[in-house]
Amino acid sequence: MSDKDSLDNMPVNEVASDSLVARFDGEVRSDTREGYEGYIVDANMLPEVASVLRDDLGYDYLSSVTGVDYIDDNHIEVVYHADQTTGGKGINLKVQLDRENPIVPTLVPIYPGADFQEREVFDMYGVKFDGHPNLRRILMWDGFHGYPLRKDWKEAYYEEDIKPFDSRWPGGGVKRSEADNPYGKNVNYPPGFDINNWTPETDDSLYESLEKTNSNGKSLHTDSIVVNIGPQHPSTHGVFRMVVALDGETITDLQPVMGYLHRNHEKIGERNTFLQNMPYTDRLDYLCSMSNNLGYALAVEQLMGADVPERAQYIRVLMAELTRISNHMWAIGFLLNDLGAFQTPALYAIRARELILDVFEATAGSRMMCNYMRFGGLARDFPDTLRGEDTVKFITDLVDNTLPKAIDELDHFLTANEIVRSRCIGVGVLPPDKAIAYSTGGPLLRASGVSYDLRTADPYSIYDRFDFNICTRSNGDVYDRYLVRVDEMRESTRICQQVMRDIPAEGEIFSGKPQYSVKVPAGESYGRVENPKGELGYYVVSTGKANPYRYHVRAPSFVNLTVLGELCKGHKVADAVVILGSIDIVLGEVDR
Amino acid sequence: MNNELSNPDIPVPSELQSAVTITSLDKIYNWGRRSSIWPMVFGLACCAIEMICTAASRFDIARFGMEVFRATPRQADLMIVSGTVTKKMVPQIVRLFNQMPEPKYVMAMGACASGGGPFKEGYNVVSGIDKFVPVDVYVPGCPPTPQALLHGLIKLQEKIDGQSLKSVRWYGQETSEAVPVPVLGPDLFDPRQHALLAQQAGQVQENTESVEK
Numbered sequence: 001m002s003d004k005d006s007l008d009n010m011p012v013n014e015v016a017s018d019s020l021v022a023r024f025d026g027e028v029r030s031d032t033r034e035g036y037e038g039y040i041v042d043a044n045m046l047p048e049v050a051s052v053l054r055d056d057l058g059y060d061y062l063s064s065v066t067g068v069d070y071i072d073d074n075h076i077e078v079v080y081h082a083d084q085t086t087g088g089k090g091i092n093l094k095v096q097l098d099r100e101n102p103i104v105p106t107l108v109p110i111y112p113g114a115d116f117q118e119r120e121v122f123d124m125y126g127v128k129f130d131g132h133p134n135l136r137r138i139l140m141w142d143g144f145h146g147y148p149l150r151k152d153w154k155e156a157y158y159e160e161d162i163k164p165f166d167s168r169w170p171g172g173g174v175k176r177s178e179a180d181n182p183y184g185k186n187v188n189y190p191p192g193f194d195i196n197n198w199t200p201e202t203d204d205s206l207y208e209s210l211e212k213t214n215s216n217g218k219s220l221h222t223d224s225i226v227v228n229i230g231p232q233h234p235s236t237h238g239v240f241r242m243v244v245a246l247d248g249e250t251i252t253d254l255q256p257v258m259g260y261l262h263r264n265h266e267k268i269g270e271r272n273t274f275l276q277n278m279p280y281t282d283r284l285d286y287l288c289s290m291s292n293n294l295g296y297a298l299a300v301e302q303l304m305g306a307d308v309p310e311r312a313q314y315i316r317v318l319m320a321e322l323t324r325i326s327n328h329m330w331a332i333g334f335l336l337n338d339l340g341a342f343q344t345p346a347l348y349a350i351r352a353r354e355l356i357l358d359v360f361e362a363t364a365g366s367r368m369m370c371n372y373m374r375f376g377g378l379a380r381d382f383p384d385t386l387r388g389e390d391t392v393k394f395i396t397d398l399v400d401n402t403l404p405k406a407i408d409e410l411d412h413f414l415t416a417n418e419i420v421r422s423r424c425i426g427v428g429v430l431p432p433d434k435a436i437a438y439s440t441g442g443p444l445l446r447a448s449g450v451s452y453d454l455r456t457a458d459p460y461s462i463y464d465r466f467d468f469n470i471c472t473r474s475n476g477d478v479y480d481r482y483l484v485r486v487d488e489m490r491e492s493t494r495i496c497q498q499v500m501r502d503i504p505a506e507g508e509i510f511s512g513k514p515q516y517s518v519k520v521p522a523g524e525s526y527g528r529v530e531n532p533k534g535e536l537g538y539y540v541v542s543t544g545k546a547n548p549y550r551y552h553v554r555a556p557s558f559v560n561l562t563v564l565g566e567l568c569k570g571h572k573v574a575d576a577v578v579i580l581g582s583i584d585i586v587l588g589e590v591d592r
Numbered sequence: 593m594n595n596e597l598s599n600p601d602i603p604v605p606s607e608l609q610s611a612v613t614i615t616s617l618d619k620i621y622n623w624g625r626r627s628s629i630w631p632m633v634f635g636l637a638c639c640a641i642e643m644i645c646t647a648a649s650r651f652d653i654a655r656f657g658m659e660v661f662r663a664t665p666r667q668a669d670l671m672i673v674s675g676t677v678t679k680k681m682v683p684q685i686v687r688l689f690n691q692m693p694e695p696k697y698v699m700a701m702g703a704c705a706s707g708g709g710p711f712k713e714g715y716n717v718v719s720g721i722d723k724f725v726p727v728d729v730y731v732p733g734c735p736p737t738p739q740a741l742l743h744g745l746i747k748l749q750e751k752i753d754g755q756s757l758k759s760v761r762w763y764g765q766e767t768s769e770a771v772p773v774p775v776l777g778p779d780l781f782d783p784r785q786h787a788l789l790a791q792q793a794g795q796v797q798e799n800t801e802s803v804e805k
């Protein structure tokens with residue numbers, strides 16, 4: 001059964017569709033464009049429709065907010081994807097706005113998880129979200145010229161709309177874009193920019209917007225100070241910056257600042273052919289390239305209706321679950337780093353992770369950037385031998401013995417550790433209703449007691465064939481997030497064991513014939529997987545050309561950060577570091 | 593004693609060979625430096641993960657005396673630029689470079705740091721860190737494997753071996769200039785190109801004026 005069939009057979013939520021259109025007659029229409037689904041909502045009715053969606057129809061989880069610039073129709077569309085945490089297929093709403101003056105009411109009061117995503121749409125498309133509490137650029141800096149994802153905005157090295165560019169292939173050869181730029185750099189200034197009459201933007205307004213205490217009336221006078229942690233700081237897990245307002249050592253407000261690794265994934269992705277994007281997905285969450293591949297392959301396969309052979313399905317699941325183990329190993333190792341157990345637990349974790357990387361390297365050819373999945377299968381099958389051993393034997397031994405032992409070892413040394421317990425229990429507590437409202441995902445959500453995991457909530461690939469549990473905990477603190485990760489690693493090894501037991505010994509790993517450029521029918525699709533960090537979604541719009549018209553990544557790390565400020569308020573600075581570590585972010589995915 | 597160090601032209605009596613070595617000042621100075629390079633804890637992107645792996649269990653950078661990663665530039669000898677340099681980040685990188693005391697070295701790790709890499713065409717991406725600070729060693733790869741990074745470090749050691757106290761810039765007469773820190777405007781702006789930018793703007797102005805006429 002292909003992924004497409006399995007999705008089509010899912011019960012579509014009829015209640016939702018009928019009642020929405022009936023209740024908002026004329027203001028909500030079904031999206032009838034070829035290859036599209038969902039509803040088109042009048043902009044001014046959006047908050048009302050969203051409340052109904054959340055309160056009456058049970059779509060309590062807003063997973064994704066993004067924009068698309070339909071320049072030929074002269075409108076910008078804002079696309080919302082919502083889900084029920086009880087499971088099932090999602091629903092999407094669209095609002096069409098005038099390109100010249102795009103304004104739409106914000107959804108932050110209804111779904112606080114929309115906060116950063118709306119800021120991103122503002123940053124990239126210039127859509128104004130009326131009533132948004134803090135509408136400023138998020139990935140680019142304040143003062144940057146233009147809205148980069150608009151179709152008529154061209155970057156400094158712009159050549160053509162679609163790759164491969166003629167200057168490289170087939171017509172040309174090697175070329176350096178610097179040579180054509182008057183500054184010899186990747187820059188371009190708006191016409192009429194006068195450097196002599198210009199002052200740079202400062203961060204003052206950001207600092208002023210922070211909530212500070214005043215010590216009036218307190219017996220002990222304390223100063224309110226603002227501290228920048230990052231973007232170059234050993235505890236921020238990459239180039240991430242937190243602006244923290246402190247009262248003594250207690251955090252009164254925290255604003256994450258990101259974009260220091262914004263690599264224009266989506267703009268480049270819209271120039272690439274569909275297949276060329278596959279290696280780019282590796283570089284999103286660069287600790288989880290295999291499952292990033294899977295999500296993107298699913299999104300495009302939905303559009304293409306491609307079949308995936310049995311053996312390939314099993315290998316996909318194996319790779320995705322190994323990725324989960326290696327990610328959680330890393331997350332736990334570095335959480336302990338943040339706690340001050342400098343390096344030692346991380347060394348143990350990395351040792352186990354290296355063995356998983358051996359499997360990736362032997363099969364895909366690269367330790368980290370696997371570029372392994374294709375639309376309709378995989379790039380290649382297992383090699384015959386791996387580190388001098390029979391591959392099947394190596395992997396079976398890994399998932400039966402080595403990894404469970406490594407997990408037990410971490411568990412044994414860390415879980416009952418006095419310092420770990422006293423630093424983690426009760427720190428950064430996230431109640432379940434807030435976890436849902438803020439659209440958090442992955443271990444962050446499940447540690448708060450919400451049993452929501454796409455592998456069972458909206459099953460993809462062949463996850464319905466395996467026996468595994470969704471791990472939850474109830475306190476929602478740093479310690480529970482750590483425990484959920486340990487539990488999930490154990491469940492993942494169980495899935496891997498079942499894969500190695502059931503996988504057909506032989507068979508195709510790719511349907512159809514490999515080709516450079518695939519045919520993708522026009523339409524939209526939202527393919528998603530439960531990545532180790534949460535829901536990873538790809539919103540892809542095709543117009544039938546060789547490249548995606550729109551390619552958006554709903555990155556779990558990015559959305560999970562929305563709640564960071566809330567979690568840290570009232571704690572000490574040192575705890576902010578631990579809370580950030582327990583959310584487990586990767587900047588490649590946060591900034592994209 | 594260390595064979596690398598001793599000067600074969602000056603014989604040492606055999607009974608003293610285990611205790612005495614005769615060498616040149618350059619040699620012992622470089623030997624000390626090359627065996628204790630302290631890199632800065634400075635991860636930018638995906639390449640940083642491989643840098644951490646190099647420092648960790650299997651590959652063990654400590655074999656080269658380089659395991660002392662320092663979180664502050666003031667204690668670091670080597671900046672490994674491990675990942676994509678973006679416009680938003682480059683002012684900080686240049687500032688960090690300026691804060692490192694001499695002698696200092698820069699390694700561009702991976703395709704991105706060396707020349708922009710897979711994301712080169714992006715509007716927020718700098719085409720290689722050498723557009724702003726001088727680079728000593730380039731390590732190709734996306735990401736370079738730990739072995740490749742170690743090879744790059746060995747190349748850096750070779751470079752250090754070739755330096756002489758007589759000619760190194762940090763004992764010379766000239767003071768070393770700080771690299772001007774780039775500024776974020778409508779786009780990234782390099783203070784060294786101020787004149788060029790002013791001139792370009794002037795040209796645009798003239799062009800539009802002539803069109804208007």
Ligand code: SF4
Nearest residue numbers: 638675702703704734
């Ligand atoms: S060179 Fe490759 S692995 Fe390294 S930072 Fe760039 S994209 Fe990532």
